Amino acid sequence: MSWIKKGPVLGTLGSVLIIWALVFFFFDPMLKHALIAGGQAAAGAKVEIGSVRSKWLKGTLEIRGVAVADRDEPMKNLVELSRMAFSLDMSAAVRGKGVVREAALEGLRLGTARTRSGALRNPPPPSKLTAAIQRQIAPAKSAAIEVKSNAVGEVDAAKLSGLKKLDDAKAKSKEIEERWKGKADEAKAIEKEAKEIAEQFKSIGGGDILRKAQAAGDAQKRLKNLIARVDAQKAEAQKDIAEAQSMLKEADELRKKDLNGLLAAAGLPTLDAQDLAKRLLGAQTSARLATAMKWMRLAREKAAARKAANPARAARRAGVDIEFSRAHSYPQYLLENAKITGTLDGVMGGALDLKGALNGVTSNPKLYGKPATLTMAGKSASGPSVTLGGRLDQQNDPIGIVVDFTGTGFSLAGSTIGDGEIGGALTAGVAKLKGKLSSTGEEWSGEVFVSASGVVLEPKVNLSGPAGALVSDALRSLTGFNVRVGISGREDDLKLAFSSNAGEMIAAAMRKAVSGQLEAQKKILESKLAAIYGGKSADAQASVNGLAGKLLGPLDAQKGALNKQLQEAVGKALGGQGLDKLFKR
Amino acid sequence: MNPLRLLKDMAAALHGGSDPRHLAAGFALGAVLGLIPKGNLFAVVFLLLFFALRLNKGLALLSAAFFTPLGWLADRPAHEIGLALLKAPVLAGMWTALYDLPIVPLTRFNNTVVLGNLVLGLVLFAPLYFFFLRFAAWYNANLAAKVERLKIVQWLKGLRVVQLYQEWAP
Numbered sequence: 001m002s003w004i005k006k007g008p009v010l011g012t013l014g015s016v017l018i019i020w021a022l023v024f025f026f027f028d029p030m031l032k033h034a035l036i037a038g039g040q041a042a043a044g045a046k047v048e049i050g051s052v053r054s055k056w057l058k059g060t061l062e063i064r065g066v067a068v069a070d071r072d073e074p075m076k077n078l079v080e081l082s083r084m085a086f087s088l089d090m091s092a093a094v095r096g097k098g099v100v101r102e103a104a105l106e107g108l109r110l111g112t113a114r115t116r117s118g119a120l121r122n123p124p125p126p127s128k129l130t131a132a133i134q135r136q137i138a139p140a141k142s143a144a145i146e147v148k149s150n151a152v153g154e155v156d157a158a159k160l161s162g163l164k165k166l167d168d169a170k171a172k173s174k175e176i177e178e179r180w181k182g183k184a185d186e187a188k189a190i191e192k193e194a195k196e197i198a199e200q201f202k203s204i205g206g207g208d209i210l211r212k213a214q215a216a217g218d219a220q221k222r223l224k225n226l227i228a229r230v231d232a233q234k235a236e237a238q239k240d241i242a243e244a245q246s247m248l249k250e251a252d253e254l255r256k257k258d259l260n261g262l263l264a265a266a267g268l269p270t271l272d273a274q275d276l277a278k279r280l281l282g283a284q285t286s287a288r289l290a291t292a293m294k295w296m297r298l299a300r301e302k303a304a305a306r307k308a309a310n311p312a313r314a315a316r317r318a319g320v321d322i323e324f325s326r327a328h329s330y331p332q333y334l335l336e337n338a339k340i341t342g343t344l345d346g347v348m349g350g351a352l353d354l355k356g357a358l359n360g361v362t363s364n365p366k367l368y369g370k371p372a373t374l375t376m377a378g379k380s381a382s383g384p385s386v387t388l389g390g391r392l393d394q395q396n397d398p399i400g401i402v403v404d405f406t407g408t409g410f411s412l413a414g415s416t417i418g419d420g421e422i423g424g425a426l427t428a429g430v431a432k433l434k435g436k437l438s439s440t441g442e443e444w445s446g447e448v449f450v451s452a453s454g455v456v457l458e459p460k461v462n463l464s465g466p467a468g469a470l471v472s473d474a475l476r477s478l479t480g481f482n483v484r485v486g487i488s489g490r491e492d493d494l495k496l497a498f499s500s501n502a503g504e505m506i507a508a509a510m511r512k513a514v515s516g517q518l519e520a521q522k523k524i525l526e527s528k529l530a531a532i533y534g535g536k537s538a539d540a541q542a543s544v545n546g547l548a549g550k551l552l553g554p555l556d557a558q559k560g561a562l563n564k565q566l567q568e569a570v571g572k573a574l575g576g577q578g579l580d581k582l583f584k585r
Numbered sequence: 586m587n588p589l590r591l592l593k594d595m596a597a598a599l600h601g602g603s604d605p606r607h608l609a610a611g612f613a614l615g616a617v618l619g620l621i622p623k624g625n626l627f628a629v630v631f632l633l634l635f636f637a638l639r640l641n642k643g644l645a646l647l648s649a650a651f652f653t654p655l656g657w658l659a660d661r662p663a664h665e666i667g668l669a670l671l672k673a674p675v676l677a678g679m680w681t682a683l684y685d686l687p688i689v690p691l692t693r694f695n696n697t698v699v700l701g702n703l704v705l706g707l708v709l710f711a712p713l714y715f716f717f718l719r720f721a722a723w724y725n726a727n728l729a730a731k732v733e734r735l736k737i738v739q740w741l742k743g744l745r746v747v748q749l750y751q752e753w754a755p
Contacts, residue, residue, distance in 0.1 A: 322671045
């Protein structure tokens, strides 16, 4: 019996031909579909690809018309590329490796407008990072800036946190007093021992000077010991008193906060400069910072070393690929050198030609041995310039990513600041920025400075009364501002320090505008608070102040008596004469 | 590859119409095909064997359809087997040499699930082959006649479509 016959062999050849034809005609559409699906999963927004063309024998892949929508602004593209061309190393390809020695990413454009929304039907929720940035430097909604007449209503005492703290302080002082009553035994024991020492001392008489001196020495030791015990008690008492006093201080701080809270609740301004600065510039700053950090986070998340260190559980039927690379051989996937060219539109008030390179993106950074780097630089004839350098260091653990950037000549014309109530449109102005952001493991750090000059602002202020006019004037007089954002901490506890001089200018104008009305309403509110706080505050104050007399008074008296006794003992040790009598004058 | 023809061949083979070894080989090869994840050179090689060898293709396809879900269930043990083999220090030299050869890495032998399922399939090949050989003999001796007498089989054979197919099919 023969296991092989002519018919099946011909059938096999036919099948191979059919498979080849399927790959020839359908590989590119399938690859396009896979790239879109993968891109959308990574970007959280729509990804469009015009065409994909692969040439297997030449080992080239060309992708045209790539547009990645911005998840946060669906009517804008995060990035757009007119052409991407990759040249595969064929000797590596027959070994199942995707090694791209040369690539060109052309026609890079950022933030271009879309005609259709780029939002996905089920977009992923905003990341913790974005939420933390928005929470900390997004506009403070509580910073009311319009004074309403007769805004102050009834004050609910139950909601005053300072009042509760006063109760707590009073209760604490009572608790301390009670506790110290229980410590009376120690005071009595000290007193008793001091009396014993005095009695013993009286009983030593006669002319035995040596014995007398020895007894006086013992008495001194015991007395010093007793003084130390009194001191320990005194320190403990002082600590307790300080605790009660700090509660009083906290109550005072909370009272101020209560006042601010009531002012805000009544629609009265607190005129906090930083809150106002956040209202003016917070939204724009947070959006740009979130974008920068989002890209860095994405790079870190997709880093091959991170995946190797924390391999996700392999999907069904996917398994885990294990590399058996010899030294100096290629990793499984490598993008060795990609040249990037593009244009940055709109952001700088004109087109800016960008050039750069992306190097060393690999699936096995340890084998490759070099960090992945991105360098971009651009300068336009009209002045603006930008540089960007990124470095993804996967050779060390934890993975680090550092991004340095500088930019000058950013045109601010056409941009807006503020919210619907206070803000305006910038008709002129130039900004420069400088920053460095780094992330090592989960830890973030960095600083971003923005400085704007030659600003011409067309105010849009929706405030009635004199405040509206004064704030408009203040905004109109704004010729420059600076913003500094400091970033530190872990992603789940990100600390962002936002500061700007713009808020102080508006706050000063506001104070001038609303001082009369505000003061009148503030006084009403303060008098209401004073009526509620009055008795309780005095009561708690008296209770805490009384503690010092009650606790420290007896301890000071006891210490004084012991010191006196000690002096006597010293005197007796020297033969019952004072030191002055020992020496001839 | 006419599916009706494949079914007809399979039924005829089970009922003594062809060599039971072709049936058993088809069953065992179908099992290996079903177990191995697709999209690698191993799957292509076994598919070519399926076409090139003289075995019962209908049963091979049925067997592959039966063992494919079993492959999903055997994912975890297959991963463990593959991982143990790929991480074995004694085999490291061989894997490194193979990994550096052209074409061979396209089999994805360095994937834990692919290697694990390949090993599972190859280990099961002989037992499945002999099991089915015995089963075919037992079926012919004990069940074939009874199945022939089943009303549903009689009804199927009596269908005009089936009769027409038998008349016209080569």
